Amino acid sequence: NAGVTQTPKFQVLKTGQSMTLQCAQDMNHEYMSWYRQDPGMGLRLIHYSVGAGITDQGEVPNGYNVSRSTTEDFPLRLLSAAPSQTSVYFCASSYSVRGRPDTQYFGPGTRLTVL
Amino acid sequence: KQEVTQIPAALSVPEGENLVLNCSFTDSAIYNLQWFRQDPGKGLTSLLLIQSSQREQTSGRLNASLDKSSGRSTLYIAASQPGDSATYLCAVSRNTGNQFYFGTGTSLTVIP
Numbered sequence: 001n002a003g004v005t006q007t008p009k010f011q012v013l014k015t016g017q018s019m020t021l022q023c024a025q026d027m028n029h030e031y032m033s034w035y036r037q038d039p040g041m042g043l044r045l046i047h048y049s050v051g052a053g054i055t056d057q058g059e060v061p062n063g064y065n066v067s068r069s070t071t072e073d074f075p076l077r078l079l080s081a082a083p084s085q086t087s088v089y090f091c092a093s094s095y096s097v098r099g100r101p102d103t104q105y106f107g108p109g110t111r112l113t114v115l
Numbered sequence: 116k117q118e119v120t121q122i123p124a125a126l127s128v129p130e131g132e133n134l135v136l137n138c139s140f141t142d143s144a145i146y147n148l149q150w151f152r153q154d155p156g157k158g159l160t161s162l163l164l165i166q167s168s169q170r171e172q173t174s175g176r177l178n179a180s181l182d183k184s185s186g187r188s189t190l191y192i193a194a195s196q197p198g199d200s201a202t203y204l205c206a207v208s209r210n211t212g213n214q215f216y217f218g219t220g221t222s223l224t225v226i227p
Contacts (some may be wrong), residue, residue, distance in 0.1 A: 004158075009219070042119075042204070043159075043221040050213060058214060090158060100146055101213055104206070106158040 002026050003070065006091050006107035009094040013081040013114045021076040021110050023091030028090065031103075032074040033058070036087040037109075046065060051072055081114045088112070116143045117161045119207055121218035124200035128195055129226050135191040136221050142184045146208045150179050150190050152219070162190070162203075167210075168207045 007022045007095060012087040025032065034057075045058030049068040073090035074093075078085060093109040118141040128134050138148070147166050149160040163172045163179040165188065171180040177189040192199060204220040 019213065033215075035217075040219065043206075043217040045214050045216075048213060091205070092159075101162050101215070102147070103164045104149060104159075104215065105161065107153075108158045 004088075004093050004105050006106035006110050008110060009108065010111050011113070013112065015076075015081060015083060015114060016080075017081050018088070019078050019081065020087055021078075022062060023074045023076065023107060024072050025074075025091075025093040025105070026072065027095075027105070028071060029093035030071070031101040032068065032091065032093045033101075033104075034064070034074070034076045035090045035092065036060065037090060038084075039085050044072075046076065048091075050101075057088055078112075083114045086112060086114045117145075117209055117216040119205060119206055119216050119218040121203075121205060121221050123149050123221060124219065125224075126223040127226060130195060130197060132225075133191070133193050134195055134223070135225070136203050138188040138190070138207075140186045140188075140207045140216070140217055142209060143186050144210040146210050147155040148179075148181055148188050149206045149215070150188075150207075151204045151206065153204060155183075155201075159204065160208050170183070193222075195223075195227045196219060199223060200225050 015112045034046040035043040047066040049055045089110045094104045096100045156158040165181045176193040202220040206215040
């Protein structure tokens with residue numbers, strides 16, 4: 001049972017490039033989410049999904065896209081990278097209890113630098 | 116929007132001391148509250164989850180309490196150890212919506 005896995009661990013991009021951060025979980029969790037963590041600002045929700053085929057925006061969705069074609073995978077796409085997107089990105093998953101997320105399990109994170 | 120605050124931002128205690136970490140939130144209509152631990156350069160590890168109907172949860176040396184009416188939760192760590200050194204974060208979900216709102220964390224150092 002690998003839990004929540006994220007790839008890559010580190011990435012450096014140039015402004016304007018696009019890329020996809022990968023997230024997978026093997027716990028059959030319905031709820032998955034992406035956060036970014038910046039110094040002094042805590043974790044902020046980018047996008048989340050309550051099940052395959054269903055996604056919604058969080059607090060800071062601009063510049064990011066998501067899709068959820070399977071229960072296991074929830075990739076995050078940066079459309080045109082900007083220096084303001086330099087951050088540590090975390091993926092999380094949880095069971096859904098009565099349609100609401102329960103205990104969240106986090107991946108190890110992806111450190112992204114945009115030059 | 117739910118605002119979550121954790122004070123102090125940093126705390127240093129000698130080994131063996133009992134300590135309390137604080138988490139306050141502005142909207143008392145919460146669904147649940149979760150405490151996490153984060154080691155430097157690592158992801159978050161769940162410690163305890165309290166449902167809105169509960170007053171406290173315990174796991175080993177950890178005890179988390181919840182007072183919705185005052186918008187506060189505390190994480191009590193008994194007999195602290197150097198291995199407890201980490202950043203502790205709380206996150207709150209509201210009755211409406213599916214989002215968790217995080218505090219900025221308390222960085223704990225336990226001195227041997």
